[in-house]
Every structure is written in C-alpha cells, then in structure tokens.
Amino acid sequence: MRSDEKHGEGPRAIRFLDELDSMFTGAKVDGDSGFINLLRIKHQYFASIRASLLSSIDTGAPLGTPFREELFDKLYTFFHRYFCETGSVYFRHVPSFSSHYGNIFGDGADVALSWKTQMLYYIRSSSQLQSMPLQLRVSAGGGETRRFYFDASSLSRQPDSQRRDLVYAYQGIEAALEEPVIQISVIHSKRGRKSNHAAILKSARAAGVKVTADELNRAVHVFERQSAVDYFINRDATAFLEEQFDLWFYSYVMDRNATFDQERVRQLQVIRNIAYDVIAYLAQFEDELRRIWEKPKLVRGLCYVICLSELGPKIVNKLVAHEGMREQLDEWKALKLVDLEITQGDLSALLGSADSENHQHFLTLPIDTQYFKSIEGMILKSVGDFAELFDGELIFADNWQALNTLLPRYRELAQLVYLDPPYNTGNDFAYKDNFQSSSWLTLIENRLDLTRQYLAASGWTYLQLDHYADYMGRFLLHRSSPDIGPNDISAITWNTGDNISGYKTQRDNWIRQADRLLAFPKSRAEAYFTRMWQPIKKAQDKRVGQLDFLGPGKENLYLEQWVDGRLTQVPIDVDSKRIGTVWSDIDSFQASWLAAAEGLSFETQKPENLLRRIVQASTAQGDLVVDPFSGTGTTAAVAHKLGRKWLAMEAGVHGSTTYLDSKDERKLGLLGRLKNVLAGDREFCVPNSDRVQKSPLSRDIGWTGGGAFKYYSLETYEDVLLNARYDDAEHLELDTTRSLFEQYVFFSDDKLATSVLSITGDSVTLDLCALYDDVDIAESVANILGVPIRTRTETTVTLTDGSLHKIDPAIMSTEEVLHLADILKPYLWWG
Structure with missing residues (x-):
C-alpha cells in the first residue's frame, strides 16, 4: 500500500490493502523472462485499477468512520483464504477449524471425489531462474525503497524434474545509482551448504546499507517466484469467488445473534458490493491469464523424418549431394545405423546399386529435413499426399x-x-x-x-x-x-x-x-x-x-x-x-x-x-x-x-535424438528411438555402447522399417507472457457508462498482434518471424482450422478439404494478407 494511502487508515485497512499489494505490486522487477513480464503486467494492471477500487470503498465507507475498519476486516476475513502468492485464487488458506463450502455431489452421485484445486488449471513450464534486479517497497511507512540485484549467472541449468536448494551470498554494494543496490550471488547448494542470511545483513550494514531480515526474506521470495511456474489458474474465478462469498455472507447474516436496523442493512449491502468489486478486480486478471493459457499455440521448428524408400531417385540423389548430408551421416553414425567408415561419397554407390547386399537397408535410412532446409520444399512437393505418407x-x-x-x-x-x-x-x-x-x-x-x-x-x-x-x-x-x-x-x-x-x-x-x-x-x-x-x-x-x-x-x-x-x-x-x-x-x-x-x-x-x-x-x-x-x-x-x-x-530433455543425462552421459532420446524404428530396429546400438540390442517385437512381427513422421515444438506459455503487450491505464476504460469492474479492460491491448502485423496506409505487413524465427505458418493454419494438410509447397498449403491457402505474406496481396491474418487471429489476440 502506498504511503499516501496509508495516511489515516486503520490497521485492518492496511492489512487488507497490503495483502493486495503483495499479490500484485510487492516489488518492482526488471528483466526479460516471461514470468518477469507477467509481474510487470500485474504491476501495471493494479496501478491502473487501484483508484477505482479505492473510490468504491470511499463512497460506501468514508475515511475515518468505524464502519470502514469493519469493512476491511470483513474483506480480509473472507479473501485471505483465497489469496495466493502467484495471483491465483482458490482454497489456499483454509484451516481445519474454518468452514468452506462446495458443490461436491452432483447429478445424483452418492460418492464423489473432491479436492482443493479441482476448479483450476495446473500450470507447468520449463522456466529457469535468471539474474534479476528488483526494487522492494519498504513497508514501514514513507516512500523508502530497497534495491537488490540477484546474480544467477553461476547457476547451472537443471532439468525440470531436479530440485536443488539455492545458496545466497553477499557480493557487494553497487553505489553508482541514486540508491545503493545490494548485490547477492545465487548458486546451487553442494554437500548440504545453506544460506547465511545473517552474514548478508551484517555485510550490508557494514557497507552502510541498513536492511532488515524481513526485507531480505521478501526479496529472496520475489526472486524465487521466477521458478514457480507450476502454479494454478482458476478456470472461472468470478463464479468461484462469488459462490464462496455468497455462502460465507449468508452464514454471517443468518447468525442468530445478529441484529439489523436500517443503517446496518445499508452497511451489509456496502460490504457485499465492495466484495463483488474486489472479486471482479481479481477475476479480470485471472481470466486474462486463463485466456493466455487456453489460446492455441503457434507451431515452431517443424521438421520431417522420411525414409529414403519414400522418396524418388532424383530427390535421393540431391540429398546425397547436398551439404547437409554430412551432418545427416554423422547422425546415422551416432545412432549406429551405418558403419563409421562410410563416407558421403560411398552413399551414392550404395543407394544406386539395386543389386547391393545392403541396398534395402540403406533405403530404410531416415533423413531429417533439419539438415536439408534449403531443399525441404522440393522434398515435400515430391512426396504427394501428406495424409497417406x-x-x-x-x-x-x-x-x-x-x-x-x-x-x-x-x-x-x-x-x-x-x-x-x-x-x-x-x-x-x-x-x-x-x-x-x-x-x-x-x-x-x-x-x-x-x-x-x-x-x-x-x-x-x-x-x-x-x-x-x-x-x-x-x-x-x-x-x-x-x-x-x-x-x-x-x-x-x-x-x-x-x-x-x-x-x-x-x-x-x-x-x-x-x-x-x-x-x-x-x-x-x-x-x-x-x-x-x-x-x-x-x-x-x-x-x-x-x-x-x-x-x-x-x-x-x-x-x-x-x-x-x-x-x-x-x-x-x-x-x-x-x-x-x-x-x-x-x-x-x-x-x-x-x-x-x-x-x-x-x-x-x-x-x-x-x-x-x-x-x-x-x-x-x-x-x-x-x-x-x-x-x-x-x-x-x-x-x-x-x-x-x-x-x-x-x-522432457530426453525428447531429442540424443541427450545428456544427469551424469553427462550421452543417451538415446525419444526422437532417436523413433528414427531407429523407421530404420527397422531389429538390431541397433545405443550411443556410447557397442552392445547390440534386438527388439523382440520387431523380430516377432517381421518389422523391417519404413515410413515417415513430422516433429515440432509449440510456442510456450512462457513465450506468450514474454512477448505479450499491454497498454497503460488510459486504455483500460473503453465504456465510460460502466465501471472498470464491469467490462473487459484488456480489450484494446495489442497482445501479440502488433508484434507481427503493421498497417501503414494501404500497406499491410504480416511477419510472424518478428515473434519467432522458426514459425511454421502452414502447420499453424492446419491446426487452427482443424483440417489436415494434403500437400504443401514453399508458398501454399492445400488441406484435405480441398481449400488452398497462401502462406508467404511477402508475395501476397493486401487482401490475401488480411485473410491470412484473420485465420491466425486466435494465435495473436485473445479476449
């Protein structure tokens, strides 16, 4: 809560408003990760809507009145159960002695499973801790702030499944800015080493910076929230909180000891109205996160794995002569699919001789188009119907x-x-x-x-x-x-x-x-x-x-x-x-x-x-x-x-062709295993091993290889958070006849649209590479329209329903670009 707002407020008001502060503006942060951008958007949203919230409170419970303190006490009593540090709302703090209500039995069920997070999405990403400067507002009154810089440059990247404690150590004081910055190094714990916060405080004070243990703990907490990507989003925050409040409010009003006169009825109406405003305020941002989570994600890094037997002789000859064949050959050797002595020159003779003893084996070798991007369009044009291949x-x-x-x-x-x-x-x-x-x-x-x-x-x-x-x-x-x-x-x-x-x-x-x-x-x-x-x-x-x-x-x-x-x-x-x-x-x-x-x-x-x-x-x-x-x-x-x-x-990290495990040993990954399958894995060796493995299933069913598949990644939730653009306060109120709590305040925000689409006069430019340099428009179009691809070239894609779509905006007319942008709109703007 800002110092100017604390003036004249009682302790209960400060407690409630500080709780909102901790959810939305507990610290000002800088950096480039998606999570940090989320904090920035939350900070901006709360700063924009705070005045409307306080105005509603001032109208119903003027400053200095006893009822104002009671109002804040009632708000805190209800809402603190559902406040979560990530900004989500659910049964977060419900002790055993505190009643809560839920519609457990439905549609005549006599036995049901109920749990505290069942109304939520559980979010999990692969974010890693990054160095972070932050500015912490000191809670002891005044406008004083405290600056920290957490140096995470020495942190080793950990797989998502691995959890290791962090150790914080004092680095020094950066005095070049108007306000001194406490610099703290962050490393992973080894052999049970623990952080010594007391030593950090002592060193900072010796350098002339007075910082309390509470301030340091809060700063560490904000820093560690970068990695709290497995958090929840409420699927319908408004309905959940309104139902919970109505039940809580009913139990309070129906208390046998309660008495009501005209003024008390008015006060109860104020409590309910303000609570609904707070619910709308919380739900606006929660619903926006839900929209980001639920939006379809763009296709990135699309590649194809195709057995040589599926390609014609002309394409095979071009592949053998292509500069990418050197890397492809290295991959085959790493997967033990070919002898280590084979050279690029040998391939032409081996593939060209139908009488060769190994001819059929070489035809089942799978090529990965990541090594042949310059002729990928030619390869795809030659394969015919994608649905069949x-x-x-x-x-x-x-x-x-x-x-x-x-x-x-x-x-x-x-x-x-x-x-x-x-x-x-x-x-x-x-x-x-x-x-x-x-x-x-x-x-x-x-x-x-x-x-x-x-x-x-x-x-x-x-x-x-x-x-x-x-x-x-x-x-x-x-x-x-x-x-x-x-x-x-x-x-x-x-x-x-x-x-x-x-x-x-x-x-x-x-x-x-x-x-x-x-x-x-x-x-x-x-x-x-x-x-x-x-x-x-x-x-x-x-x-x-x-x-x-x-x-x-x-x-x-x-x-x-x-x-x-x-x-x-x-x-x-x-x-x-x-x-x-x-x-x-x-x-x-x-x-x-x-x-x-x-x-x-x-x-x-x-x-x-x-x-x-x-x-x-x-x-x-x-x-x-x-x-x-x-x-x-x-x-x-x-x-x-x-x-x-x-x-x-x-x-997981094991999804690639090969990967390094936690012991830095090279292992066969998911993609590599599937390439082995295409090669007819009756006999194969894994990396760093000469042991020949024989799949019993391949032997029993007579599998000899063949086929094709595609692989790609998707834009992540973290990617969207990092790239989304949200405007300042003046863009929030679109309809002046309704309060901010009654309208979609993010309607006019750009989201991802202006990152890729620009309109200057009669000229329209669509450039998805401005977001990601590996976006695949054709596959993204097929996914959003819900129709598989039949054929594609470098500039067009034909779907199985017979529709043809141009996919190269650089050579499309304005009308065609706008049509493509309309198809891709769900990827770029939500609401």
Missing part, C-alpha cells in the same frame, strides 16, 4: 498445450488414448504448495478433459498407475465420463516382478510387484475390441514368439505380422485361452534379458509387448493412437510397427 506427429510441448492446440484437427478421431503419467510419489513435481495429491489430481483431470474429446465413439482410454494413485484414478475416469459406470472400467493388473526399485525383499511389508492399468471405453455400446488369446501350452510354432493371438473365437485366430511389406493377418491354429485382467506373461525391465534387448536406461520405460497388447486389443490397422506422456516413445514405436497412426507428446 506421414504415420505420426511428435510434439515437443507441455501436453495440455499440445492437446488443446491440436484438438480441432483430431476431435473424435482417436481410437486409443494411453496415459502413463507421473505416479504422485512425491518426486514428480517441484511442488510450490502443500497439496501434492491435489496438484496431481488437477494435472491428470485437466488432460482427461481433453483426451476424451479426442476419442471416437468406439475408442478406449488406458490410464497406467501404481498403488499410490490407483484409487484416485478410478474417480477421475468416472468424472471425465459420467455416463460410464464403475463396472465399465476394467482394472488390469500387470505383474512387474518382485524387485521393484525401493521395495527390497528384506522390507517388512508385502512386496510391491504390480502396476495397474485402468481401461474404459468412451461408449460401452459402440466400443471396438479385439479378443486376445494366448496358448494354453508353450507354442511350438516359431512364428509366435511373444505375440498374442487375435480373433473372435478359437476357430479363427490369427497373428498380426508383416509379410512382403504389408501388415497381414496370418492364420494360426493353436489350442488357446482368452487373456484376462491379470498379466503375468509380460516381463518388465526388472528382467535383465528385456533390459538388454530394448532398455534405454530410462527408469519408467515400458516394454513394447505391453503396449503391443493394448494397441492390438483396442485398435485396427490405420487407427490413431494418442500418448500425451510419451517418455521414451514406446507407444509411438509400437503403433508405428503395427501400422497405426500415432500422436506423441513430450516436454
């Missing part, structure tokens, strides 16, 4: 953002959604609150709400959990599909072995040796399901391997195998029995033979035969399989080998 898409993004952005294209098209999320063990998230289970439930529910919309009426969802999360998963599935009853959820027990990490045989408890798969159809009446069978005795037929038999009955069973380049139903006659809900015949990676055969040194990797059984039971050839938590890519790999289309999403 491309087997899958790999999206490097937060999976909620990917699901939300691609929903128009894939609505009701998926036959299978497989989710293998973090298991809520306490090590999965960098939690910023005390609601570990609430955060997990919200994370999963947010995604189930979207994946259900991907499913065709005949489709299935499989949710893989452990014993910690099993019971909560059942409730979540029922919430996402209320028309599906408890008996429609099949609980499959996968026997993973008796040596699970953390559960040693010496433990005085039952040994955990199973995970749970919850399978349920979108519609029981329309569900597609293929019966699965296994031999009663060990099959002598060598074709069987570890495969299941498929078919409606014992008399007409078959195997799915590749024969002469086609996925074929191969009849088989073996005495068999139906497979039930206890799977003890599929080994986990606790089995050393399986780890040696297909293990990628990834703790939560699932065996291919587990996914093979799920995919075969729930889909047919050509159906779409969706995996939002792709991990090492087992689902996509299996779907590809079984002739299914696939959509995979991953945001």
